[in-house]
Amino acid sequence: xxxxxxxxxxxxxxxxxILTAAERLFAERGVYTxxxxxxxxxxxxxxxTAVGYHFGTKTDLIRAIIRKHAARIEEIRARLLxxxxxxxxxxxxxxxxxxxxxxxxxALGSPTWYARFCAQVMTDPxxxxxxxxxxxxxxxxxxxxxxxxxxxxDLPAEVRVERGxxxxxxxxxxxxxxxxxxxxxxxxxxxxxxxxATGLVDAVVGMWLAPVTPTP
Amino acid sequence: xxxxxxxxxxxxxxxxxILTAAERLFAERGVYTxxxxxxxxxxxxxxxTAVGYHFGTKTDLIRAIIRKHAARIEEIRARLLxxxxxxxxxxxxxxxxxxxxxxxxxALGSPTWYARFCAQVMTDPxxxxxxxxxxxxxxxxxxxxxxxxxxxxDLPAEVRVERGxxxxxxxxxxxxxxxxxxxxxxxxxxxxxxxxATGLVDAVVGMWLAPVTPTP
DNA sequence: GAAGAATTAAGGCAGCTGATTGACTTAGCT
DNA sequence: AGCTAAGTCAATCAGCTGCCTTAATTCTTC
Numbered sequence: 001x002x003x004x005x006x007x008x009x010x011x012x013x014x015x016x017x018i019l020t021a022a023e024r025l026f027a028e029r030g031v032y033t034x035x036x037x038x039x040x041x042x043x044x045x046x047x048x049t050a051v052g053y054h055f056g057t058k059t060d061l062i063r064a065i066i067r068k069h070a071a072r073i074e075e076i077r078a079r080l081l082x083x084x085x086x087x088x089x090x091x092x093x094x095x096x097x098x099x100x101x102x103x104x105x106x107a108l109g110s111p112t113w114y115a116r117f118c119a120q121v122m123t124d125p126x127x128x129x130x131x132x133x134x135x136x137x138x139x140x141x142x143x144x145x146x147x148x149x150x151x152x153x154d155l156p157a158e159v160r161v162e163r164g165x166x167x168x169x170x171x172x173x174x175x176x177x178x179x180x181x182x183x184x185x186x187x188x189x190x191x192x193x194x195x196x197a198t199g200l201v202d203a204v205v206g207m208w209l210a211p212v213t214p215t216p
Numbered sequence: 217x218x219x220x221x222x223x224x225x226x227x228x229x230x231x232x233x234i235l236t237a238a239e240r241l242f243a244e245r246g247v248y249t250x251x252x253x254x255x256x257x258x259x260x261x262x263x264x265t266a267v268g269y270h271f272g273t274k275t276d277l278i279r280a281i282i283r284k285h286a287a288r289i290e291e292i293r294a295r296l297l298x299x300x301x302x303x304x305x306x307x308x309x310x311x312x313x314x315x316x317x318x319x320x321x322x323a324l325g326s327p328t329w330y331a332r333f334c335a336q337v338m339t340d341p342x343x344x345x346x347x348x349x350x351x352x353x354x355x356x357x358x359x360x361x362x363x364x365x366x367x368x369x370d371l372p373a374e375v376r377v378e379r380g381x382x383x384x385x386x387x388x389x390x391x392x393x394x395x396x397x398x399x400x401x402x403x404x405x406x407x408x409x410x411x412x413a414t415g416l417v418d419a420v421v422g423m424w425l426a427p428v429t430p431t432p
Numbered sequence: 433g434a435a436g437a438a439t440t441a442a443g444g445c446a447g448c449t450g451a452t453t454g455a456c457t458t459a460g461c462t
Numbered sequence: 463a464g465c466t467a468a469g470t471c472a473a474t475c476a477g478c479t480g481c482c483t484t485a486a487t488t489c490t491t492c
Contacts (some may be wrong), residue, residue, distance in 0.1 A: 014439085029342050035479060047440050052481075055437095085385030116341065123339040123389075125246050125332065125396075162405040162415055165393055166386055173339075173385040174378075180341075189378040195431040199378055203423045210422020215411040251449060263471050268451065270469095389472070 006045040017043040027113035076100040077140045106193030115175035233259040243329035292316040293356045309363040322409030331391035
């Protein structure tokens, strides 16, 4: 099993090239306007069908991109979760919920494409299922939901899921917006990903603590 | 000019059929997976190229769909704006910002497709420009931004634009989410569009009033 | 070291796309 | 009534798509 280096490494490198090229093209031009051929070419593969060979369909490729980042993000979330313990401060749990994504983007170094990619996948009527499946497989997310529920026992269950959805959308789209601004050299409200996360946490905490107007 | 009825009415009806069919297909299957041909057929036009004839490119068709709804939404916003006057209550201005969209969707009657359509257009790297152009042409939106600024004079300018962006994304995606749930007969957090708007306003007001953590 | 498998390359195929074109139908004007 | 122009239809075009097939290359394993 010592001989797995040479070949397997080459294959892994090719896969990585394809994943990176795909993520970039998808983010910049849109998931549906970019063909598997173009991805293969952009990855430097003379092979027309490199994507098909290594990943299968475009949906499989997208799933692979998500998984690649999910691992890192999950690590960060687990770390923050450990630090939070059994806090009863809403902000601690919102930190766990919000910070992993911008922190991951910051760690990637400029420029990044993943947030714009995610925003598209989350919004597309066909692809949103893929993203949902991959997200649901994270046990740490469930822990955060539980933690928030314990902090806010009086909040009606429907409002909790409503505001959870809002937070999800907010995280992804604010990061995507900043990513786009960076790519286009447009001014951004915050000067780095860490401050972006802070602004996001401020807003999400405010949202979550907001009083609920009763509806008849 | 009295004789404009017969022919012009037919044409207007055909255009309307195409717009409705396109909006529905785009929302359900995705803007890029639906071809102009399929739109023409779904609109009952034996003509392959009805979309091209009446609207031009797909982008032009999308712009026409946006304009069609924008007029109604603008009316509602103007009405709410008049009622708000020169209030100094944040919630009044957030009402003006948030309620037009869900109220418009409610007035359309179930099922609707526009919110899902908008979510896609807003997120796509190429189409987002179209949506931005159409939105910027609304003077009443600028009034609301001004009103909010007067209510929150101590909020840093960057945080104001940041939270304005957040509100924009929240409105569209929460409405899209509810629309999707209605279409799939999945339970929704709120039982009608009016309550959805209330939940959205609660959250956006909380977000806007949230304290700002200083960043070095 | 040679047989064999995995990977990459290259070309070809049917199907669909947007866009153009010309023929046909119908409304509105004189 | 007859002409013009707008609207509708159907066929066609080149270009691109995903997918399949067939070499060529490279590494593994016996």
